[in-house]
Amino acid sequence: MSCKPKTDEKVLYKMKRIALALLICLTGASSAMGVTIEWWQFWTDSDIKPVIESMVTEFEEANPDIEVELRDLTWANGHEKIVISLASGSGPDVLELGSDWIAQFADKNQLADITEYIVDDSSEFQGWGMATYRDKVYAKPWILGTRVMFANRDLLDRAGHDEDFVPINFPDLVSSTQKVDALGDDIYGWGSNAPEKHRLYKKFLPFFWSYGGKIYSDDGKYVLLAAMPGIEGLRKYKWLHEHVGYVANQRGLEDAFLDGKIGYVISGDWLLKRIKKENRDIELTSMLIPGPKFPGFSFMGGEFLAINAASENKEAAMKLIDFITAPKNQVRFCKAAQAANPSSLTAQEDEYFTSNIHFQTFIKQIKLAKHPPVDPNWVKIEAAIEEAVEEALFGSGLVAEPLRKAALKVRQLKAE
Amino acid sequence: MVRRSSPLSVTLRYAASIIILGIMIFPLLWMFRVSLLGPGGIGFERLASTAITLGNYADLFTSSGMGRYLVNSSLVAAVVVGGNILFCFMVAYTLARYRSLSNKLLFISVILVLMIPVHIVIIPMYVLMVRTGMYDTYFALILPWLVNPIGVFLVKQYIESIPPSMEEAARIDGAGEFRILFQVVMPLCKPALAVLAIQVFFTNWNAFLFPFILTSSDELRTLPVGLALLQGHQAIDWQHLMAGSSIAVLPVLILFAFLQRQVVSGITAGAVKQ
Amino acid sequence: MRLSRSTAWLLALPWLITFGAFWLFPVIYSLIVGFTDYQLLEPEWHWVGLENFKQLLSDPDFISALENTFIFVIGTIPFTTVISLAMALLLNRKFPGRGLFRSGYFVPSITSLVVISLIFTSLYQRGGYVAMLAEMIGLTTPEYGFLQDSGTALYAIMAMDVWMSVGYYMLVFLSGLKAIPDELYEAAEISGAGRIRQFFSITLPLLKPTMLFVLVINSIKSFQVFIEIFVMTKGKFDTMTAVYFIYERGLTTEFAFGYASAAAYILLIIIAIFSVAQFLLLRRKAPLW
Structure with a gap:
């Protein structure tokens, strides 16, 4: 009972002996040479998934010692699966999280503190406020969204x-x-x-x-x-x-x-x-969105990438996150997803956004956007x-x- | 048994049947119609038009792995249905015919599993699967579902409604327990077993939560999980979702059309007597 | 004459293994957790005895969730049972096209509940087909849509639930009807009993085991209504049901898993009482043979 592994193990060990002796347990097989990291993400549209896959392939080519296992979540039930896996101590290394989930998980010490890793990036990306909880940064902004x-x-x-x-x-x-x-x-x-x-x-x-x-x-x-x-x-x-x-x-x-x-x-x-x-x-x-006299504020949210606090490969995980959120890859993603708000300021200057009058509105608006307090x-x-x-x-x-x-x-x- | 029907009652029966049919299948006709629409709105004018495309179906097989999901779902459903027909029958028989305290407890355990909300058992189940190495394997999709409690209950109720005289007669003739079980009782249970097969099949075929939580790789993805992935972030892609749903309904419907005769033709008149 | 003890146990083995291997641990785990203050993702937990149960019984949200659940159960089961039995009787007679009708009636039961819920969300929307139909026959419809109104949301979902489940229970009744020997009807006909009389004195009493199955299973399922609520209203507009409450408190908005488990066991006790009552009611008289 409870989440304490020891008790679980005892019970399970017995049950395993008694009931599952008949079963052949096939485990995931191969032990890779380098490290393998698992990434859970939500984008499964047939327009977007191939782009994610090719970014992962490029990442693996650039980092031959790292292998990435890409796993899909559904929008409706993904949060549940993340909670269940973290509660059982067996979550993935890298997680895509909606901005309103970060505080919830950070507060329970489930996310790795990446404050030191991202010092150099702080001026290049927008949206840190949503990933900062009690003065520490727990996730890197990927794709933002505003209205x-x-x-x-x-x-x-x-x-x-x-x-x-x-x-x-x-x-x-x-x-x-x-x-x-x-x-x-x-x-x-x-x-x-x-x-x-x-x-x-x-x-x-x-x-x-x-x-x-x-x-x-x-x-x-x-x-x-x-x-x-x-x-x-x-x-x-x-x-x-x-x-x-x-x-x-x-x-x-x-x-x-x-x-x-x-x-x-x-x-x-x-x-x-x-x-x-x-x-x-x-x-x-x-x-x-109009305000009392001039344009007012809008609402800001977004998708972030975070590292599981229990991950044994945090360095590799951070490398993957940096690669995926690199300006060039954000542009690729936005083109596939037809998304208007990359978190990277460099990406926001890309012609894809500057040439589209509506995207320009979105880029302007997100500079005039607020997010709700980061609270578990x-x-x-x-x-x-x-x-x-x-x-x-x-x-x-x-x-x-x-x-x-x-x-x-x-x-x-x-x-x- | 032949009963005469007046033309009026025949007309009434058809009228009633057709009206009910309309109510029952209208939403699914809508589903099927939408699945044949090209990209665009799904308003009334477009539904009423004659334009038809199979593009959505093609997309599902080419770009979203529908073929693989179908294979997985079929494989899992076949094993689970096969297992259930045999196992549920065995368990139901002993529950129906062997009356003792321990059997009552056994029945309670069957019903108990039905009464617990899945959201409460899913975490220990997940832990169990991870620790035993069954997480993300076919075992997680198959083993826990080989004996469906509803199926046990269904067949038990059915066996209880069959008079035990035939088994007793066979026993007096000196037939062994297993012979009685499989050659006398099982054929009598054909209608219930057919219902069981259909029910287990569609339950398993549509199961979402456990397959989604207990597996994670693409190779093991079943149809409902694949369908859930088609529901986008902010907008629903109706055309593809409805195409996927139509594909999902078809095999169950075929199985049903095939088995529904068994449901009603299992027992020849007079086979069951006092 | 009865089964030998060893055969009886041998036959029960498939369930014993499945239950022991896969269900025993989760069932016991959740029961024990119900007596703790266990929060998901928190390393520490403490025994709190019956505290969760006490709190739940004075938690207005839980009480109103139970009320909604009762409305759902009481409001759907009579309809589902009567309609599915009527459909079974209608299609029990041989007539051309019967198989087609059976398949047609059954289709909603085999379609994924998530997909059905999505379709009905759209049908119930403001300006949707259901509203159009209702206005055509002169009914007033809720201004913002059936699922956006506390007066109609739960009932709209209940109507969908009846629509969706009658096909399956029709099938169960059809199989049950086949177990009734034709001779009984012939004898009744000879002695001059009319159709209605036959139904009440032969069909209904002999359908008892089937009826019991339909009622018990339908209650157990209805008490745990969740997916419809999850897809269609997220518990808003007075549609919060017991399992949705458990899901929200235990797995999403809050991680109070101990509290949610206790709620699950309260629900379980209610379902159990309900089922036992059904067993007792229908078992009172001995079967005809």
């Missing part, structure tokens, strides 16, 4: 806007969404998220931040969730939701947007990919915030009260 605002150009034209009109601040957005919303019963100004785990708060936080809201104080000591600026942000978000919003889950919003029913929607680079893949006939403009309890904090937003939007109508309740909860959940 920008998309507008249906055709609807904007019909609403009487000039062809280069872009709402740069919230009042602009309000008047424009109203004009679009007035175009017809079946046309809405704004795509507003229905409650949906892990998605709703990502849409709300940009407004919260843009109006000056903070989840924690800068020194991380106090919870400021329910301070005035944040309440103001929620109020603005609610205005859109109530007056010009088409409410559906993220998928439903994107469907409706592509069908020409919605003027403005917040989405990520996957929407561009989808438009291309589905060959959609839609003329769209991408723009920075984040998933629970997130749930508390989502509940508050949900109540403010769909409940009694008050805005401050739900945020205040959430702030109390967050205070309890927050790591010391």
Whole structure:
């Protein structure tokens, strides 16, 4: 019982003797000359996987003493498998982790501290904040992600806007969404998220931040969730939701947007990919998320590469991570995945990004993007915030009260 | 037994059957239709169009290893179904006919395994597989599932509904236990064993969580794990996912069409008597 | 006359080996863990006795998860049982095309639950086919979609569950119907009993073992409903069920594996009570022979 290996071994040893004596246990065979490291990653699209495979092959050619075993995880259940394998003390050497998982694992001492390895890299890559927990770095940023605002150009034209009109601040957005919303019963100004785990708060936080809201104080000591600026942000978000919003889950919003029913929607680079893949006939403009006066902040997340604290081949693992996250390989990856936000600043300058007007929006936006606090309890904090937003939007109508309740909860959940 | 049916009742029966059929297969017709669409939206206009492509199916075999998944899933399912027919029958027979306290406990252990949420047993199971070297081998996909508790229960219930007179008659004739078991009782159980085969097959064929957690290499990947990998990060690739799902449904459907006769034609009229 | 003891044990051997080798350790492990404060990824744990169980019984989230689970079980099982039995009776008679209908009814049961859940998520979406259909016959639909409304989400999932499982139970009933000797019906017909009378005095009593199987298995499965919730709502809109609670507390949002294991055993006890009750209810009268 428990995770203590000794007890397990005793029980298992007996069971092995009694019950499994009949079985022939085939182990993975070959003992390689150098070291073998295992890498668990999530990208299995037929567009992307071959690129990952060829990068691994190149890495092995450049480092003949290292062999890499590439293993795929699914987006839906990958986190579970990582937890189970780490809990049993048998995880892989290199792990791809979503940004909101890093604190969770770092807090339990499951990830190797790579602070010393990455000193030289710190100015070349963006996103370290998400991988830093208690002043130590536990993962290297690979591919980041942010959300920008998309507008249906055709609807904007019909609403009487000039062809280069872009709402740069919230009042602009309000008047424009109203004009679009007035175009017809079946046309809405704004795509507003229905409650949906892990998605709703990502849409709300940009407004919260843009109006000056903070989840924690800068020194991380106090919870400021329910301070005035944040309440103001929620109020603005609610205005859109109530007056010009088409409410559906993220998928439903994107469907409706592509069908020409919605003027403005917040989405990520996957929407561009989808438009291309589905060959959609839609003329769209991408723009920075507007704040009170000028462009505001967006939400930032991303995929990171980390090393299992129990790995016996940390040096080799770090080499692999450095290779995969090298600017040139990030560009290759982004081209295959049609992703807009490499973590490498050099990669961001590549022609692939500079020649695409929408990617430019994404690159600009990620410089104006924030990430949620790095907290092992984040998933629970997130749930508390989502509940508050949900109540403010769909409940009694008050805005401050739900945020205040959430702030109390967050205070309890927050790591010391 | 022949019973007369009036034209009205025949009409009614067909009408009812067809309406139910529509409700039952509509979502799957949608699935199949989407699997034949080229890249693009899956809105109503496109579904109603006559444009058809087999490209999604071709993609699955060329770029995502569907062939390998099919081979793995078939291999595992064949062994598991074979094992279950024999083993579940054996266990069910003793549970149905040998009444004792220890057998009651045995039955409780069968049901117990069904009652525990998988998420609780998956960690010790993982540890077990890693420590015994069965992790990431076919053994992990096959051995724990060779005796399906639902199957044991199903066959046990069936045997209990067969009057024991025939076995007793055979016993009086001097037939050995195993002869009675395999030559007298087993043929009588054909309907239940057919249901068992179908059920074990589709359960195993669709099993996701354990295969996903207990194996990790591409070579051992089964169909449901392959399908799960087709679900992207932010957007679902409906066309390929539905093509993969259609491929997954087909073998089970064929097996079913083949075995459903066994389910209903196992016992000739009058074979079972007081 | 009965089986010899040694034969009985020999026949039980496949299960004894499987259970001993693969299930005994996990079952005991999770039971023991239920009495500790074990957290995944934490090196230390302590005995806490019945603390987890006490806490769970006063945890409003767990209680509401149990309530939702009960609604799910009580709301689906009667429908699944009656509909699948009706379908079996419909297709038990010989008529041309019967095999085709059987296969058609069975298809949902053999399709992957994950895939079905994804398809229904899309069907239940705002502006989706189900909403269109409901509006056509004049029903009001939830504004943001069936799965985005606390009043409909759980019921929408339950409806899908019934739709999906009736095919399998129909098959089980079909096999059970075949074990009923035709002579009984012939005798009943001669003595002038009508169809309905035959159903209640012959079919139903003789189907008892099959019925018991259907009820018990369906309850055990329904009490553990998870995948549908995981794919369709993630426990939002009052669809948090017991196993989803266990999954979330033990493996994802929190790593409180001891707490989750205790919850699993509470659920197990509830399922066991439910199953025993079903056994007792249906076993009360001796079979006809």
